[in-house]
Amino acid sequence: MNNPIETDIIIIGAGPTGLFTVFEAGLLKLRCHLIDYLPQTGGQLTEIYPKKPIYDIPGFPEVLAGELVDNLMKQIEPFKPGFTLGERTETVEKMENGRFKVTTHKGTVHIAPVIAIAGGLGCFEPRKPPIENIGDYEERGVEYIIKEPELYRNKRIVIAGGGDSALDWTIYLAQLASEIIIIHRRKGFRGALDSVEKVEKLAESGRIKLVTEAQVAGLGGEGKLQWVEIEQTGEENYRLEADHFIPLFGLSPKLGPIGDWGLDIDRSAVEVNTFDYSTNVPGIFAIGDINTYPGKLKLILCGFHEATLMVQSAFKIIHPEKKVQFKYTTVNGVEGF
Numbered sequence: 568m569n570n571p572i573e574t575d576i577i578i579i580g581a582g583p584t585g586l587f588t589v590f591e592a593g594l595l596k597l598r599c600h601l602i603d604y605l606p607q608t609g610g611q612l613t614e615i616y617p618k619k620p621i622y623d624i625p626g627f628p629e630v631l632a633g634e635l636v637d638n639l640m641k642q643i644e645p646f647k648p649g650f651t652l653g654e655r656t657e658t659v660e661k662m663e664n665g666r667f668k669v670t671t672h673k674g675t676v677h678i679a680p681v682i683a684i685a686g687g688l689g690c691f692e693p694r695k696p697p698i699e700n701i702g703d704y705e706e707r708g709v710e711y712i713i714k715e716p717e718l719y720r721n722k723r724i725v726i727a728g729g730g731d732s733a734l735d736w737t738i739y740l741a742q743l744a745s746e747i748i749i750i751h752r753r754k755g756f757r758g759a760l761d762s763v764e765k766v767e768k769l770a771e772s773g774r775i776k777l778v779t780e781a782q783v784a785g786l787g788g789e790g791k792l793q794w795v796e797i798e799q800t801g802e803e804n805y806r807l808e809a810d811h812f813i814p815l816f817g818l819s820p821k822l823g824p825i826g827d828w829g830l831d832i833d834r835s836a837v838e839v840n841t842f843d844y845s846t847n848v849p850g851i852f853a854i855g856d857i858n859t860y861p862g863k864l865k866l867i868l869c870g871f872h873e874a875t876l877m878v879q880s881a882f883k884i885i886h887p888e889k890k891v892q893f894k895y896t897t898v899n900g901v902e903g904f
């Protein structure tokens with residue numbers, strides 16, 4: 568085992584529920600490490616609706632989803648949580664000493680006596696275009712999520728898609744890449760008007776190339792991607808040289824590996840005891856959108872409440888010899904590590 572990450576609570580999912588768990592655990596002097604498949608924190612709020620106002624967070628008459636995530640990140644700073652981002656939690660094993668070993672798809676190992684699953688709707692999986700050999704080029708020139716923009720500096724890039732993600736990344740990468748071609752099935756784009764205008768201006772200035780009523784039908788190259796084949800209305804199929812092909816057709820949530828950890832599952836959600844949101848496996852809790860119980864509502868504030876109760880039981884598992892000291896923050900303040 569290569570240098571495992573050891574902590575008190577491993578939190579699977581860095582959405583609002585997972586982030587707030589760090590705060591409530593921190594008040595009890597418990598350390599946390601968050602794992603998320605997405606390259607950034609915030610879960611659905613960052614991935615699906617960062618610019619939408621939310622109206623039902625207590626004390627905030629209105630707050631943008633992205634701002635709420637920024638505030639949560641600030642609120643947990645004193646407790647110095649660890650992060651493993653861009654990695655999907657794949658396996659959970661109970662070790663002989665009673666602790667859990669949690670391993671990601673990239674082989675990063677985490678060890679803790681308690682796991683909090685805050686996995687929301689599950690892992691967001693990219694919608695992949697139906698190109699026969701696309702699997703051969705994944706991580707060899709084909710990427711569905713842009714994790715590290717620097718990878719594209721001075722590279723020839725083909726982006727496919729017509730929504731906000733395709734437009735926003737085209738605008739951003741136009742500063743870095745040596746060549747960008749954006750391929751879209753229809754004539755018009757679906758994204759925000761402002762982004763559409765920016766992309767059209769970049770095309771007019773020759774900085775990028777727009778190919779509409781077209782799609783990528785094939786990929787080729789020796790050991791890594793070297794060209795894409797374009798199928799365009801009214802044209803013979805043709806090849807374009809490319810170092811990277813980035814299809815941005817959106818992400819859809821799937822329960823994923825969470826379904827294989829021996830937990831009681833009901834309709835893609837983890838069944839819990841509402842006393843403390845514990846699952847049928849002692850030491851594993853499930854909070855936020857991922858759990859189900861009579862009367863469950865998939866709301867951010869419910870996730871916050873569940874996290875608050877859950878850490879009380881987590882404390883008893885981690886420190887069976889100690890009593891939980893319940894104190895108001897107005898009395899004790901927020902003492903970080």
Ligand SMILES: Cc1cc2nc3c(=O)[nH]c(=O)nc-3n(C[C@H](O)[C@H](O)[C@H](O)COP(=O)(O)OP(=O)(O)OC[C@H]3O[C@@H](n4cnc5c(N)ncnc54)[C@H](O)[C@@H]3O)c2cc1C
Binds near residue numbers: 581616686854855870
């Ligand atoms: C358009 C829209 C508007 C909404 N508006 C509101 C609103 O106004 N008010 C409100 O209260 N709620 C609203 N919601 C619902 C709210 O976003 C959810 O209740 C909230 O995001 C749940 O938080 P969470 O932390 O439980 O899960 P999520 O935000 O879904 O985060 C879960 C995280 O877990 C990660 N994950 C899952 N499985 C794994 C794994 N195996 N390994 C690693 N990582 C994993 C995922 O990548 C994800 O980042 C809205 C939702 C949508 C889609």
